[in-house]
Amino acid sequence: MNTSSAGWPRHVAIIMDGNGRWAQLHGLPRTRGHEEGAESIAAVLRVCREVGIPYLTLYAFSSENWVRPRTEVHCLMGLLRRYLRSREKELHKHRTRLRAIGRLEALPPTVWRELSRVMDATAHYTERQLILALNYGARAEITDAVRAIARKVRRGELDPERIDEAVVTGHLYAPDVPDPDLLIRTSGELRLSNFLLWQASYTELYFTPVLWPDFREGEFRAALLDYRRRHRRFGGLG
Ligand code: IPE
Ligand code: IPE
Ligand code: MG
16 A cells, blocks of 8 residues: 555545634624535635545534534524535536435435435536535444444345455445545544544544634645645555
């Protein structure tokens, strides 16, 4: 395996955090922070296209976020629905496939319908992928994979002795997507909050105090340049 990064990441994953604090800082309701955060997504996507990063995964709603006040959950779901509708054209224009990871069946039906419609409409694009983590939890993902594997074993389709890492990976929500090379978290929090725990075992981590609505082109480019200076050893001597 290549021990040096020397290049751009193929897959960037982002924990988009700090919308609420951004709003508070500006004396605005939290909802305005989420709306402003949606603009950062456009900026990051633009850089991905320019640089040639084919996979971008965004943590948009965690399996733990349901405990927030009903009004905020409602606002986030509404924003997501509007986002899907208003950005669909752009996805087509830039030949971007939209995908989602998470327990999607638990999303409100209106969101789920819009999401699956846009995913179907863009499923044929192969150049680049935008992957939204929605009602996503890494432990839930691994649990779902274990359950699917156990079912195969019960049906006699899989010998337990043949379960290896590739088999586990093969039962995750998006098994064909390469592991993230770079994982960014904004807002100064230094934790993964149940995001991509299996896939991030050798991912380079980048934490910045910048709040997500302020994370625009310049901030993203700085993160990418930081990544390019890293030496990835994967356990070897690099
Ligand atoms: C991230 O911003 C968006 C979601 C988690 C949906 P937050 O809403 O968590 O913002 P802070 O952390 O309260 O500032
Ligand atoms: C992580 O942010 C989830 C998303 C960005 C969607 P949170 O704000 O929910 O994370 P914690 O609760 O601070 O760990
Ligand atoms: Mg937060």
